[in-house]
Amino acid sequence: MESTDSASDPPVETLRSVFHLRETRRDGDRVLFYGESLVPEQMLVQEVWTAFREAGYEVQVSTAETGRADVVVARPITSGLDGIPWKNIGLFLATIVSTLLVGALTWYYIPLSEIRANPLALLRAWPFTAAVLGVLATHELGHYALGRYHGVDVSLPYVIPFIFPFGTLGAIIRMRGQMPDRKTLFDIGVAGPIAGLAATIVVTAIGLSLPPVEVPARALEGTGQALVFNNPPLLNLIAAILGEPTEYADPAVAVNPVIIGGWVGMFFTVLNLLPVGQLDGGHIVRAMLGESQERVAALVPAALFGIAAYLHYVLGYALNESVGLWGFWGLLSAFIAFKGPANPIDDAPLDTPRIVVGLATFALGALCFMLVPVQVTTI
Numbered sequence: 001m002e003s004t005d006s007a008s009d010p011p012v013e014t015l016r017s018v019f020h021l022r023e024t025r026r027d028g029d030r031v032l033f034y035g036e037s038l039v040p041e042q043m044l045v046q047e048v049w050t051a052f053r054e055a056g057y058e059v060q061v062s063t064a065e066t067g068r069a070d071v072v073v074a075r076p077i078t079s080g081l082d083g084i085p086w087k088n089i090g091l092f093l094a095t096i097v098s099t100l101l102v103g104a105l106t107w108y109y110i111p112l113s114e115i116r117a118n119p120l121a122l123l124r125a126w127p128f129t130a131a132v133l134g135v136l137a138t139h140e141l142g143h144y145a146l147g148r149y150h151g152v153d154v155s156l157p158y159v160i161p162f163i164f165p166f167g168t169l170g171a172i173i174r175m176r177g178q179m180p181d182r183k184t185l186f187d188i189g190v191a192g193p194i195a196g197l198a199a200t201i202v203v204t205a206i207g208l209s210l211p212p213v214e215v216p217a218r219a220l221e222g223t224g225q226a227l228v229f230n231n232p233p234l235l236n237l238i239a240a241i242l243g244e245p246t247e248y249a250d251p252a253v254a255v256n257p258v259i260i261g262g263w264v265g266m267f268f269t270v271l272n273l274l275p276v277g278q279l280d281g282g283h284i285v286r287a288m289l290g291e292s293q294e295r296v297a298a299l300v301p302a303a304l305f306g307i308a309a310y311l312h313y314v315l316g317y318a319l320n321e322s323v324g325l326w327g328f329w330g331l332l333s334a335f336i337a338f339k340g341p342a343n344p345i346d347d348a349p350l351d352t353p354r355i356v357v358g359l360a361t362f363a364l365g366a367l368c369f370m371l372v373p374v375q376v377t378t379i
Contacts, residue, residue, distance in 0.1 A: 045061060154188075278339065
């Protein structure tokens with residue numbers, strides 16, 4: 001990335017007021033100050049952040065490799081891109097291939113033998129790929145746009161390729177800069193879900209309006225088990241408004257795979273809105289409630305474990321019928337909560353309009369929730 005043109009020398013005298021400076025080193029464009037902090041870490045950052053920011057630097061505190069000193073790291077604030085983002089492009093192209101392959105095999109029922117004979121047959125799954133990547137990329141670009149707007153150093157989205165059932169594990173962005181205040185934290189956190197949900201609604205409506213696909217006889221022959229993706233309330237609501245079906249009585253007909261892109265957007269929205277740590281929901285609730293967010297986050301793993309236990313012991317669902325899914329996210333959310341939320345420099349309360357937007361976002365997210373997203377059925 002390109003450094004800002006206005007970066008000057010870091011304000012050392014401001015740092016000395018809260019930091020016993022012993023040594024200064026340069027590591028590329030970074031300036032490293034070694035010594036001992038005279039105040040708690042968060043207070044140190046709060047005290048020097050404004051002066052360093054005005055001088056054109058982001059500031060972070062860490063511990064030296066020897067463990068015997070604190071290190072204040074000043075890094076020039078960056079804007080724009082440093083050349084071509086090859087890693088982002090490579091992952092995006094790999095995910096295009098993985099979603100085309102999974103879409104062709106799983107959702108368009110194109111035989112593997114046909115794909116081997118003619119790899120261009122994969123392109124018949126392009127609507128599925130466009131739907132899935134469209135909702136995921138729009139979500140992350142919402143974060144990216146608001147991050148840039150507020151002057152926070154954020155990366156372009158990294159899309160992660162995978163295999164069955166969607167060909168991707170989702171997309172992420174990296175936020176390297178400090179959050180100046182709750183407003184910035186909220187705006188960046190809420191932008192992704194709002195943008196992603198808007199794209200999800202559009203993709204779902206398009207998918208419901210497209211003709212169904214034919215299920216070949218070979219896919220219906222014999223008996224076995226199949227995964228069923230249950231509909232979230234929002235999908236059923238959109239279908240009811242449009243007067244379109246979400247399933248067909250004839251097993252030889254299936255809904256258009258573009259609808260799966262909408263399902264992916266809704267399911268990922270639910271996961272991202274969990275109010276823990278550095279997830280979108282964690283950012284939003286931290287901005288709305290302040291430090292009380294950590295008490296909310298502590299309840300999330302127990303709630304997810306409770307859902308898993310209820311599905312298994314009360315309703316009789318198996319481990320591969322969403323029980324394992326919620327159990328896994330219970331463990332993951334505990335880890336994310338332990339890592340803690342993003343703490344803004346200025347912790348002044350959020351304004352009422354943003355709190356209303358936050359509540360509305362969680363309400364929309366609730367329409368995407370499914371107690372049993374995936375279950376196994378015998379065919």
